[in-house]
Amino acid sequence: MSNDQQIQAAQSGGAEPTEPDEFFDAVERGSVDELLDAGAHSDLDAMRHSAAHVMAEAVVGLFPDAQLGIGPSIDDGFYYDFLLPRPLTPDDLAVIEDGMRASVAADHPFIRKEVPFDEGRAFFEARNQPFKVEILDDLATRSREAAVPLPPTSTYQHGTFIDLCKGPHVASTGKIGPFKLMTVAGAYWRGSEKRPMLQRIYGTVWPTQEELEAYLHRREEAKRRDHRRLGVQLDLFSFHDVSPGSAFWHPKGQRLWRTLETAIREVQDRRGYQEVATPMLVHKKLWEQSGHWANYKDNMFVLESEGQTFSLKPMNCPESTFIYKSKLRSYRDLPLRFSEFGRLHRNERSGTLSGLTRVRHFVQDDAHIYLRPDQLQDEIKALLGEVYEVYGWFGLEPKFTFGTRPDKALGDPALWETAEAQIKAALDSLDKPYRLKPKDGAFYAPKIDIQIEDALGREWQTATIQVDLVMLPERFDCTYIDENGQAVRPMTIHRAIYGSLERFIGVLVEHFAGAFPVWCAPVQVVVIPIADRHVEAARELATLLSGRSLRVEVDDSDSRMQNKIRLAQEQKVPYMLVLGDREVEARTVAIRNRAGEQENGVAWDAFIDRLAEETAARRP
Numbered sequence: 001m002s003n004d005q006q007i008q009a010a011q012s013g014g015a016e017p018t019e020p021d022e023f024f025d026a027v028e029r030g031s032v033d034e035l036l037d038a039g040a041h042s043d044l045d046a047m048r049h050s051a052a053h054v055m056a057e058a059v060v061g062l063f064p065d066a067q068l069g070i071g072p073s074i075d076d077g078f079y080y081d082f083l084l085p086r087p088l089t090p091d092d093l094a095v096i097e098d099g100m101r102a103s104v105a106a107d108h109p110f111i112r113k114e115v116p117f118d119e120g121r122a123f124f125e126a127r128n129q130p131f132k133v134e135i136l137d138d139l140a141t142r143s144r145e146a147a148v149p150l151p152p153t154s155t156y157q158h159g160t161f162i163d164l165c166k167g168p169h170v171a172s173t174g175k176i177g178p179f180k181l182m183t184v185a186g187a188y189w190r191g192s193e194k195r196p197m198l199q200r201i202y203g204t205v206w207p208t209q210e211e212l213e214a215y216l217h218r219r220e221e222a223k224r225r226d227h228r229r230l231g232v233q234l235d236l237f238s239f240h241d242v243s244p245g246s247a248f249w250h251p252k253g254q255r256l257w258r259t260l261e262t263a264i265r266e267v268q269d270r271r272g273y274q275e276v277a278t279p280m281l282v283h284k285k286l287w288e289q290s291g292h293w294a295n296y297k298d299n300m301f302v303l304e305s306e307g308q309t310f311s312l313k314p315m316n317c318p319e320s321t322f323i324y325k326s327k328l329r330s331y332r333d334l335p336l337r338f339s340e341f342g343r344l345h346r347n348e349r350s351g352t353l354s355g356l357t358r359v360r361h362f363v364q365d366d367a368h369i370y371l372r373p374d375q376l377q378d379e380i381k382a383l384l385g386e387v388y389e390v391y392g393w394f395g396l397e398p399k400f401t402f403g404t405r406p407d408k409a410l411g412d413p414a415l416w417e418t419a420e421a422q423i424k425a426a427l428d429s430l431d432k433p434y435r436l437k438p439k440d441g442a443f444y445a446p447k448i449d450i451q452i453e454d455a456l457g458r459e460w461q462t463a464t465i466q467v468d469l470v471m472l473p474e475r476f477d478c479t480y481i482d483e484n485g486q487a488v489r490p491m492t493i494h495r496a497i498y499g500s501l502e503r504f505i506g507v508l509v510e511h512f513a514g515a516f517p518v519w520c521a522p523v524q525v526v527v528i529p530i531a532d533r534h535v536e537a538a539r540e541l542a543t544l545l546s547g548r549s550l551r552v553e554v555d556d557s558d559s560r561m562q563n564k565i566r567l568a569q570e571q572k573v574p575y576m577l578v579l580g581d582r583e584v585e586a587r588t589v590a591i592r593n594r595a596g597e598q599e600n601g602v603a604w605d606a607f608i609d610r611l612a613e614e615t616a617a618r619r620p
Helices: 003-012 022-029 034-036 045-061 090-106 117-126 130-145 209-225 227-233 251-270 284-290 292-299 318-324 373-392 414-430 469-474 501-512 532-547 561-570 579-588 604-617
Strands: 079-085 111-115 153-157 161-164 179-188 197-205 282-283 302-305 307-314 338-346 363-371 399-405 436-437 447-453 459-468 489-498 525-530 550-556 575-579 588-593 599-602
Touching: 003 307, 003 604, 034 302, 034 561, 045 079, 045 153, 045 161, 090 179, 111 117, 117 130, 117 153, 117 161, 130 161, 179 209, 179 604, 197 209, 197 599, 209 227, 209 501, 227 501, 251 307, 251 338, 251 373, 251 489, 282 284, 284 292, 284 307, 284 318, 284 469, 318 338, 318 363, 318 469, 363 373, 363 501, 373 414, 373 447, 373 459, 373 489, 399 414, 459 469, 459 501, 469 489, 489 501, 532 550, 532 575, 532 579, 532 604, 561 575, 575 579, 579 588, 588 604
Parallel strands: 399 436, 525 550, 525 575
Antiparallel strands: 079 197, 111 153, 153 161, 179 197, 282 307, 302 307, 338 363, 363 489, 399 447, 447 459, 459 489, 575 588, 588 599
């Protein structure tokens, strides 16, 4: 596949917005309440959900036999799923938009109506809406299992269009702001490959025309920065159908990877981490003990060997306990910090894969810290310090979300209270705002999630810090001997700073539009000899740069100097060093940076020292 073909493939697949994780999870679970609710939780959500209904009205006007799926609000817009007699075209979207404008101009009120359950089911069955009937049948099944009466059927009507929905909506169609239909994508009904493939129309709507235009501008800029496109252009990585959801890392991409890995290893060494490595292929009995086999098996790659069942590990957590328990641990040994760059595999559905940000094979900068309860607050403070240091290398400001004990939490409530108090004290010590999300912790751990905002204002969740009170300590019977000679359980912190390196690199590519900070750029310098007689000096300079662990290439091709400079700029190389007769004789260079700024007559040694210092400082 050529570069152009790879870029085209990268642009054509997986570029659409996806529904929020909580809604996606609801579809997978088949949660009837959330399917009916469709994600409308704010005034803007209500407008977007209302726009989805108006779009469905227009689609039914174009295709009277259309079968309707669901139409939620999502980040930046809305979508609706349809089973239609033929594939949609761009011309169809224009016709649907015209129908929506007519409905908005008519200013139809949104009217909620409740009817007896059987009457509502008969209504949608008579109109050949099997997906709506299925939702109602699931609701009936759940009601019977709970031995409660069937609830009434909730519908919303505007004009002649009636849909199954809990709402809320805006008062009338005329309250819907400026909108635009974006694209069409395929989507399996309720997220299952065994169910019908529907056509999903994505749209966006905003309170004002200015906000709509700003969003469309951000979207175009996001396309320009798309890591799938830039990954091919910059020769960092590629994807191939022989291994879906797994990146093939090219030499430049692997240099970037190793640079990031080396940098965080330095932080870990300074903090006393001990690096470990555990097997990728693990017997199912480990996952039965951890609880993953019962709840996560469908997301694991499972295989048989000699009558035994194994899986590729989807996470590192349980395996670290075998290293912890390999010897008797004393309270004096703690904290023990085991780090691992573990290769993980998760059986994500093919339709959800998206470049580096949703993959099947990935590596985490994982760590599991075993500690005494009295050490928790200081350890959390130190981990927050790690986050600030690492994200400072990229000029990113981390934001923290504190998730507390959920209703179905396991473990001693008193231990939860103690852990949450210490986590809160550590966060408060930062003297910076953080978000509190009550009951948003994992069932086994209060947690701190870390988010960053990229150059386009998009928020990404990257790192996480979880204080495990149950899963590893109890299920794997981890203990240490305390000062009284008693065997007691440690706490365990699960932490990742980058998170998935694949995803983190994808975010960096888009944040920097491929123009990475000098310290981590895959190629920091290109040396450009003007003529053949300057090639030997160019190679000598490159050797001196490489000797200082700086990443350098020599462009000794037959291209003209200006073409060499243009190519280096397209590759986002921070520095181009031009060598002509004058420079070779004086052992100087003419420096041109990727922003186009020039500096002449800089001595070789002075430039090398300067670049080495800039690299060591890891400035953004």
